[in-house]
Amino acid sequence: MASLPTTLSARPLGHRELIWLAAGFLLASVPHLSRMPMWISVLVVAIAGARLVQLRMHGTRPRKWLLVLIAVGATAGILLQYRTLFGRDAGVSLLVVMLALKLLETRNQRDGILLGFLGCFLLVTNFLHSQTIPTAAYMLGCAWLLVASLIGMQYTGPWPGWRQPVRRAGVLILQGVPLMLVLFLLFPRIQGPLWGLPQDAYAGLTGLSDNMSPGSLNNLILSDAIAFRAAFRSGIPAPKDLYWRGPVLWDYDGRTWTAPRIIQNTSDLPAGDSPIEYTVTLEPHNKRWLFALEFPGVRPPRSVATRDMQLLSFTPVRTRIRYDMVSSAAGAYGADDDRALLMRSLRLPADTNPRTAAFAQELRRKFPDDRNLVAEVLTRFRNQNFVYTLSPPLLGEHPVDEFLFETRRGFCEHYASAFTVLMRAAGIPARVVTGYLGGEVNPVGEYILVRQADAHAWTEIWLANIGWVRVDPTAAVSPARVERGIASALPRSDPLPMFVRGDFALLQQMRLTWDSVTYTWNQWVLGYTPDRQRRFLSQLGFSAATWQTLTFMLMVCTGIALLIGAVLALRDLRRAHLDAIKAVYDRFCRKLARRGIQRGSAEGPRDFAQRAGRQRPEIAGAVAEITRLYIALRYGAESRPEQVKAFKNRVRGFDA
Amino acid sequence: MPSPLNAVTDQINRIILGKTHQIRLAIACLLARGHLLIEDVPGVGKTTLAHAIATSLGLKFQRIQFTSDLLPADILGVSVYNRDTGSFEFHPGPVFTNVVLADEVNRATPRAQSALLEAMEENQVTTEGETRPLPRPFFVIATQNPSYQVGTFPLPESQLDRFLMRIELGYPDAQAERALLNGMDRRDLLGSLKACLEPEGLARLQREVQQVQASPALLDYLQALINHTRQAPEFEHGLSPRAALAMLQGSRAWAYMDGRNHVLPEDLQTVLPAIVAHRLTPAGEMRSTSRNDLAAQLLQQVAIP
Structure with missing residues (x-):
């Protein structure tokens, strides 16, 4: 067993130690490298590579001025790239570059230990980008390697093989688990994520937006990213009832539908007979919409409800949030909406889609009753060879005209748009509602998984004395979309994300299990909010815990954990003392080995001393005395500090 | 070496010539309270050695010649009907002594061998449903011929394990052999031996052996050796905990x-x-390595921690 020294030294590091360090550093920065600008990634890999080459070729230490030059240049480059040195991306880039430079000049143990600890710090910054289970597992692996290389640097005796430091690191990490749990459970929580600081954290989030034009939903359909999950209290409703309401689009410019900027709030939410209770866990999408089944019966905390039945959070949703919802399957709402509001949902831009307008007038003459008119349009959709497809032909200047009378191939947004225009042209107030339809039931976790691919658009029309009623023209064209989901409605030739189609049963099962695990992780680890913490503590009998009680409990628990650790460590103290004696003896043996007297691994100290004495009679006396002290300290009952000191001094003064 | 032991070894060395190391091992074995197995071809002085040890240590000595028709009763003793008292009387066998020399132990049948074993392990004898303690100290010094010789029942592993040490005497070197040829008759010399220790003296020495310190570092080494035999492929099976204890006691006795x-x-x-x-x-x-080489190899392969 190799022994551990007691003091930090300027001992030069060996090849093995430097390679371990470099590997730990590179593995910790690999996720960053893919996210940083190309030139930084290349620079970092080049510096690390240069260090390894230098190691191989026994090259000289790089000049100080060169290091300073690279450091200043890289800092300037980062400043130019990001216009700042702070914030998540610029800060992490700077850290990675500087650590790479540190690796280049690392020579001795002190530098190595510093680099090891900074590597751990770098590791943590990966969580600024991703907090998933695979990330956590990868980080754990990197941390293990870094700890193992920190331990590996401490060996002064013969190298015990890579297993021992790796095992020690594992034990060390396991010993830290109780402390980690205490800190996780009891450290006072801050609302929102700790790293929600920089603005650039929200680039690249996908989701529905406040406008819709032909083709804009298609991109969403191709994404199997998760929009939200919903767990129902009692039974999951049929897919055709799962209309998750999102942005409501009022204004049409002949091509694009847009949501109004300002909408009146309302506190009058419909209360139906059969409320559906469920909990939504919404992924961040950087917009204010909170999705709920039609029609929402309550308002989630920190949000408002609008007159057109949208739920808007006070602030954009930038972290995963959870809210409890009650929806009622009420058929209609807003029968008493005022004139101005209805006028707005009749507006059409002039000089667009003339054939549609003419067709609507014709229908109006034939069917004075609104309901009959709607029925007629839907019948036409059903019977006139309209096709539901993800890849419709491009539409020109009058998109609705072209779609209704020529191409007849489209996606839900085409149908919703065309139908709404038709209704407005016929004098029926109408608007487009976007959101999600259906979702995938996860039998593993008993919840519904709604992906971006489930995005949908439908129409709402206002009927006198009844109010706003949902009409989904897509249902007329492709009932399968509504009843069985997107995958069964589209022709097989249309591209869809693999996971949405669900062809492979085993894959599907694995995927659902994995999603269930992720859901639990999100709920209990990432979603461990102050609220959850309070609930958890009240289950333990500490109701209304303030941060003072939390801090107190934290200190008590940490103290207990440390005390147990200390008791266990003290039991090994005599061992450590023995190991220190052995380390000094090893140093003595190395001194002799340098003079060509090598101790065999199975050679006892007395035998070795006799042999050394025979080989070099002039040092026989010194060797015998050191060996006598060593034997007395390590194998005898001797342990007086002055004897230990005498032994150390003699070894230090020994010169073979 | 403590002076009474010096006298003992000197005296034995005068009879068994040129075997200083083996004699020391044999004495160490007895100090460690273990039984001794001497294995060699006939005529190298096994019996003489056993006899000399017993006499020098001042112990009562009995010799049992093991033969293929030896019965357990010949070792342990029998109950004989006494007509005067009208009851059975137990006549103790040769095992009721301090030192038993079991000569050529592998020439007896396993049944007779195992009769000796209870005595070795438990320091007691059970015959006809009655358990009788043996005198203390109690040692078995067994000699055996190499097992490839004709007419032998090799001791099984379980019985070999009960002997703390096994030593081989080997032929004397030319110088020692010449001294032997020039010297007196060994039997006469044996008769002239005197006890260098009183019976309590041996018990005291044994207690002192127990006081010898085995440091954690030494125990680490011992366990490393044991573990090596349990893990390395060249051993059929590892050493038993009994062997580990034997190693500890034996090395204590040697250090003493x-x-x-x-x-x-x-x-x-x-x-x-x-x-x-x-x-x-x-x-x-x-498989073809000799057992002695195997032990030497074990020492080579395990580093001293």
């Missing part, structure tokens, strides 16, 4: 005879072949 109160790795290395060679069986590629 060397005049030290703590055990050195060298002590363990010195006694190890005598203690483990008869307990190890080579396996795999090493």
